[in-house]
Amino acid sequence: MATPESRTRQLLAEEAARIILEEGVRDYGLAKRKAAEHLGVDARRDLPANTEVESALLERSRLFATADTRREYRDRLRAAALVMERLSEFEPRLVGPLLLGVLQPQAVINLHGFAETVEEVIIRLGDRGIACHTGERQYRGGGAGLRVPYLSFRGPDDTEIELTVFPTDGIRQAPPSPIDGRPMRRLGLAGVRELIAESEANDPASAD
Incomplete structure (x- = not known):
């Protein structure tokens, strides 16, 4: 009881x-x-x-899932997959609420990418005519914690992409999750495509 x-x-x-x-x-x-x-x-x-x-x-x-929210969830996954395809050289990974299956009011897609420097990612986006804002995130662990730069820019279908850029060797160890302190879940492009396929298979209304 x-x-x-x-x-x-x-x-x-x-x-x-x-x-x-x-x-x-x-x-x-x-x-x-x-x-x-x-x-x-x-x-x-x-x-x-x-x-x-x-x-x-x-x-x-x-x-509280509805046909509309399930459709919007798939649309955001598709937007994430498109961005991940276009930035494939940085081996992007999907993280955050969308990976868990949560559709937040803000159309934000959280990604992790990996490069020698954040500047090369900024240049790559600039080559595509994409302007971005820069910021910094702090993750727990190891003294003062880990500070990592992130880039924010507009994605497909009016989404907001938040791409946190780790060093290239950061792909081997995910930072601790702010939820439970364990390594954050990350999902590559193939996994995102599987999520889309699963969502379509589980939703009869997706045959539109």
Whole structure:
């Protein structure tokens, strides 16, 4: 039998998942604090772990899936595959919510790429007439953590591509996930194509 404390954690996780999917909040910590505020729970109490929020997120995505959201999910996967094909020399990998099967309000596609320098990726995009914004991400682990540059640019079908550029040897070891601290899941182009095929096979409405 669930205790009041465990039931509260579950409710907080479910509300945080709703906030992520409906309000477009991408930070799990912020989503949990907003969930506590919405439910009138002291945010200083034991909030659910990120893994609990992720489980609730996946369950909500499954329960509330419609023909339109399934179609949009496939469209984003196709957009990811197209970008990955065009930047194949950087061996891109799909990461993040889309890989998990989560369709966020923002049409953001997260990729990891690998190059000697981020400048060569910027030049390659420029050759294709693609302007990009630059930024930096920090991953946990190893003292001050790992700082990695990323590029943001417009992709197919009004998507936003966020390409984090690791050194070429970074393909051998994924950075720790902010969700559970384990190496992030990464998926190559062949795997993305398999996801598209599986989505089409599991959705009768996809024969359009």
